[in-house]
Amino acid sequence: MSYVIANQLTRHYDLSDPWIIRQINRRPKNILTAVNHVSFSIEKGEAYALVGESGSGKSTIAKMVSGLLKPSAGSIHIDGHDLNGPILDGKATHNMRQRIQMVFQSPYASLNPRWKIGNIILEPIKSFRLIADEKQQHKRVAELLDQVGLSERDVSKYPHEFSGGQRQRISIARALASQPEIIICDEPTSALDVSVQAQVLNLLKDLQKEFSLTYLFISHDLAVISTMANKIGVLKDGKLVEEADSAELFANPKHEYTKMLLSAAPNIGVYVHSERKS
Amino acid sequence: MANPLLEIDQLSVSLKKRKQTLKAVDNLSLKIYSGEILGLVGESGAGKSMTGSAILGLIDPPLFISSGKIIFEGERIDQNTKNIRGSKISMIFQDPLVSLNPLRRIGDQLVETIITHFDVSKTQAFERAKSLLEEVGIDPSRINAYPHTFSGGMRQRVVIALALAPEPALIIADEPTTALDVSVQAQILDLLKKLAKERGTAIILITHDMGVIAETTDRVAVLYSGRLAEIGKTADVLKDPKHPYTKGLVASTPRIDANSLLEKLFQIPGAMPDLDNIPEGCPFHPRCDFADAQCRKEQPPLFQNRSACWLSKD
Amino acid sequence: MISFAVFTCIILAAVFANIIAPYNPFDPASLNLMNGFTPPMQANDFTGEVFLMGTDDQGRDLFSTILYGLRISLFVGVMAVALAMVLGVLLGLIAGFFGGWFDVLIMRFADIQMTFPSILVAMLIYGVAKGVLPPDLRYEMSITVLIISIGLSEWVPFARTVRGSTLVEKEKEYIIAAKMIGLNKWQIMIRHILPNVLSPVLVIATITFALAIIAEATLSFLGVGVPTTKPSLGTLIRIGQDFLFSGEWWILLFPAITLLALALSINLFGDWLRDTLNPKLK
Numbered sequence: 043m044s045y046v047i048a049n050q051l052t053r054h055y056d057l058s059d060p061w062i063i064r065q066i067n068r069r070p071k072n073i074l075t076a077v078n079h080v081s082f083s084i085e086k087g088e089a090y091a092l093v094g095e096s097g098s099g100k101s102t103i104a105k106m107v108s109g110l111l112k113p114s115a116g117s118i119h120i121d122g123h124d125l126n127g128p129i130l131d132g133k134a135t136h137n138m139r140q141r142i143q144m145v146f147q148s149p150y151a152s153l154n155p156r157w158k159i160g161n162i163i164l165e166p167i168k169s170f171r172l173i174a175d176e177k178q179q180h181k182r183v184a185e186l187l188d189q190v191g192l193s194e195r196d197v198s199k200y201p202h203e204f205s206g207g208q209r210q211r212i213s214i215a216r217a218l219a220s221q222p223e224i225i226i227c228d229e230p231t232s233a234l235d236v237s238v239q240a241q242v243l244n245l246l247k248d249l250q251k252e253f254s255l256t257y258l259f260i261s262h263d264l265a266v267i268s269t270m271a272n273k274i275g276v277l278k279d280g281k282l283v284e285e286a287d288s289a290e291l292f293a294n295p296k297h298e299y300t301k302m303l304l305s306a307a308p309n310i311g312v313y314v315h316s317e318r319k320s
Numbered sequence: 321m322a323n324p325l326l327e328i329d330q331l332s333v334s335l336k337k338r339k340q341t342l343k344a345v346d347n348l349s350l351k352i353y354s355g356e357i358l359g360l361v362g363e364s365g366a367g368k369s370m371t372g373s374a375i376l377g378l379i380d381p382p383l384f385i386s387s388g389k390i391i392f393e394g395e396r397i398d399q400n401t402k403n404i405r406g407s408k409i410s411m412i413f414q415d416p417l418v419s420l421n422p423l424r425r426i427g428d429q430l431v432e433t434i435i436t437h438f439d440v441s442k443t444q445a446f447e448r449a450k451s452l453l454e455e456v457g458i459d460p461s462r463i464n465a466y467p468h469t470f471s472g473g474m475r476q477r478v479v480i481a482l483a484l485a486p487e488p489a490l491i492i493a494d495e496p497t498t499a500l501d502v503s504v505q506a507q508i509l510d511l512l513k514k515l516a517k518e519r520g521t522a523i524i525l526i527t528h529d530m531g532v533i534a535e536t537t538d539r540v541a542v543l544y545s546g547r548l549a550e551i552g553k554t555a556d557v558l559k560d561p562k563h564p565y566t567k568g569l570v571a572s573t574p575r576i577d578a579n580s581l582l583e584k585l586f587q588i589p590g591a592m593p594d595l596d597n598i599p600e601g602c603p604f605h606p607r608c609d610f611a612d613a614q615c616r617k618e619q620p621p622l623f624q625n626r627s628a629c630w631l632s633k634d
Numbered sequence: 635m636i637s638f639a640v641f642t643c644i645i646l647a648a649v650f651a652n653i654i655a656p657y658n659p660f661d662p663a664s665l666n667l668m669n670g671f672t673p674p675m676q677a678n679d680f681t682g683e684v685f686l687m688g689t690d691d692q693g694r695d696l697f698s699t700i701l702y703g704l705r706i707s708l709f710v711g712v713m714a715v716a717l718a719m720v721l722g723v724l725l726g727l728i729a730g731f732f733g734g735w736f737d738v739l740i741m742r743f744a745d746i747q748m749t750f751p752s753i754l755v756a757m758l759i760y761g762v763a764k765g766v767l768p769p770d771l772r773y774e775m776s777i778t779v780l781i782i783s784i785g786l787s788e789w790v791p792f793a794r795t796v797r798g799s800t801l802v803e804k805e806k807e808y809i810i811a812a813k814m815i816g817l818n819k820w821q822i823m824i825r826h827i828l829p830n831v832l833s834p835v836l837v838i839a840t841i842t843f844a845l846a847i848i849a850e851a852t853l854s855f856l857g858v859g860v861p862t863t864k865p866s867l868g869t870l871i872r873i874g875q876d877f878l879f880s881g882e883w884w885i886l887l888f889p890a891i892t893l894l895a896l897a898l899s900i901n902l903f904g905d906w907l908r909d910t911l912n913p914k915l916k
Contacts, residue, residue: 095501110813139816152807156829166815205591206364216811235363235528237592240572240585247584262502265531265574268581288581304576306506308531311575313558 044083050116078280089257094277143217147229149209153201160197207238324351331388359537367546410483414495416475420467427463473504545603562627688884717785722792730800752787759783799831840904
């Protein structure tokens with residue numbers, strides 16, 4: 043069975059006017075369907091990408107997969123467990139949280155500006171009670187910083203002392219701190235410069251290999267996705283219009299929308315090609 | 321070659337910070353010709369937006385133009401830009417949401433601009449406004465609509481129409497498509513290409529996106545730490561970059577390429593230095609695989625009108 | 635900076651009142667009615683004693699009384715602000731973070747309270763409290779009741795500001811990260827949101843401090859504040875007001891000037907604080 047199964051995920055938002063106003067103006071209810079019966083599955087160790095423009099529902103799906111938002115219909119199963127199933131045991135939910143972590147788009151809003159980064163990275167370790175001994179905790183934080191290319195000396199610094207790329211590394215270190223199995227990357231490099239983006243994407247790839255992580259990668263940028271994902275799902279207005287292995291998707295796009303996205307994407311590939319592998 | 325429309329001659333924009341004079345733009349020289357789209361590419365802090373602002377005289381204290389000249393249509397404009405700003409040179413910014421006055425109809429904003437620059441009646445201005453809207457791909461019957469009724473891409477088109485209203489010879493577009501969706505982005509870039517071709521307007525396209533450069537520009541100037549690293553025809557610079565920074569930048573840009581799916585990207589080690597930390601000699605040398613003693617000591621000039629690198633000397 | 639100097643002087647004077655003051659005005663035994671109405675720096679007709687600022691109607695040395703009265707004013711001010719701050723920040727956090735009915739109830743209550751002048755609110759709470767307390771406790775608890783009533787009348791600005799900042803911070807991704815780490819709502823509210831919404835609170839606190847002092851003076855002036863045996867600046871002003879036009883001007887003037895200096899220096903200090911904190915925010 044696939045590791046992450048999203049089945050007929052649906053999410054409605056009720057944007058209707060209050061009942062009284064609707065009666066007076068004789069207006070119908072206004073329901074926005076942000077996500078419309080989307081199903082996909084991710085194998086363990088795989089990197090699955092959801093690509094779409096604004097309003098496609100990709101961020102809403104990310105929130106549902108992470109467990110932060112309840113679907114209006116449909117379900118999410120992680121390793122066989124229903125994320126939104128009856129809560130038999132508060133502890134089970136807490137443990138479920140440990141297995142899924144997230145890296146966010148904004149390097150500025152994703153770290154608490156008043157906390158030292160050592161504490162930011164330590165927090166999940168404490169919350170999930172992964173290490174009890176204080177000395178071991180410090181060791182672990184240093185180890186995590188090292189894994190993302192920062193140094194132990196940075197523990198007592200504040201987020202504003204770091205650049206955007208470094209802050210994303212700290213976010214990644216925090217995500218790794220819970221020893222998760224799945225990381226949802228929500229446009230993690232959209233706010234970064236090209237050379238920094240390359241560093242962060244490479245880091246994510248290395249970490250995936252080293253820790254056998256499963257990624258759900260969300261982006262609007264097909265070029266970035268082409269370097270990160272095995273399988274791609276194309277979202278339009280809340281619906282999954284096409285899904286394929288990445289090689290297949292780029293070589294033989296089937297849906298009109300996918301074709302449009304591919305042709306519209308500004309692509310340095312018009313001039314720059316890699317050598318064909320024999 | 322025809323005379324350049326705009327020439328930037330050894331321009332430096334500086335900042336005084338605690339007894340140090342820091343350079344945001346350092347000794348930059350560029351030429352741009354009518355009808356061409358010149359890309360100004362670089363990462364955050366490279367000085368590209370600063371250059372655009374300098375051309376329009378929009379540099380505010382504590383920044384100031386410390387040396388160099390900007391010559392437009394044969395006349396020096398860096399001392400006194402007020403008369404050409406908005407008329408012969410206009411600008412398009414990144415965020416269409418805040419570029420338009422939400423309280424005024426788009427027709428009114430267009431008409432006002434036209435009347436300011438040309439001696440025409442209101443009716444004539446109105447007609448011109450309508451044809452401008454048509455030119456940028458907006459239904460002219462929407463001339464009396466308010467900005468909030470348009471989507472992001474349409475709003476950017478309105479902004480472009482406003483920029484075209486004074487019939488400028490040069491448009492500076494600062495990251496005009498960064499805030500837009502991919503499909504809309506392509507449309508706006510196509511529109512810019514059409515304008516350059518049909519009207520002969522020169523466009524300076526400022527961006528950090530190499531893909532946009534590849535698809536839209538005729539020539540490209542690569543900036544690093546306020547200095548020009550490489551300049552040339554876009555096809556040449558991207559296919560065969562001479563400066564190590566350009567090479568690195570091109571190699572680390574993700575691309576849709578069947579032969580390199582899922583492969584790790586090339587990464588340039590380190591990061592662009594802060595303004596107060598720019599090293600001696602070539603600013604790129606700490607990150608450069610090919611740096612030698614001369615690179616560390618002396619700033620390279622532009623060789624063969626192409627690359628500011630000691631290795632390009634021959 | 636002059637305001638800071640003045641402010642510090644006044645604080646110090648109040649703190650060391652019992653050392654500086656030549657007399658203890660609260661000790662009824664030391665009072666000599668015959669000393670009453672002595673003008674400043676003039677020898678009393680009957681006893682020959684000289685008082686720096688003169689005496690009031692009961693023979694209390696005005697200088698000492700002002701010093702001791704300052705103590706009460708400052709104490710009430712500080713405690714009332716502390717109460718308002720804790721209550722306001724907490725309610726603002728809850729309203730902003732939990733939203734929904736909590737937000738509606740708290741904010742509407744705040745709106746209703748703000749339609750009344752805070753002095754009236756303070757008087758109302760004071761009256762109710764006094765009515766509720768058994769008569770023997772009324773005297774002892776006056777100061778406490780005063781603090782509670784002024785504190786409860788000033789919580790709204792704190793709550794509104796904190797609520798606004800909370801609404802902004804709540805949407806930021808580090809809060810989502812905290813949820814993903816499994817923290818419960820209270821932990822997120824106190825550990826993550828609170829430190830980021832506190833900066834405007836300090837400025838509001840200094841302004842509220844000045845307001846609280848004036849509130850206390852007003853209540854005492856109206857006779858519903860501190861008991862008359864322990865006069866505060868407000869009480870003295872009330873007393874002085876009666877005698878102003880019969881020639882004993884000093885009983886009104888000196889306390890009034892002190893009150894003015896205190897409130898003004900606090901306000902100026904608050905302004906300065908706001909300006910220095912601002913560039914940091916940029």
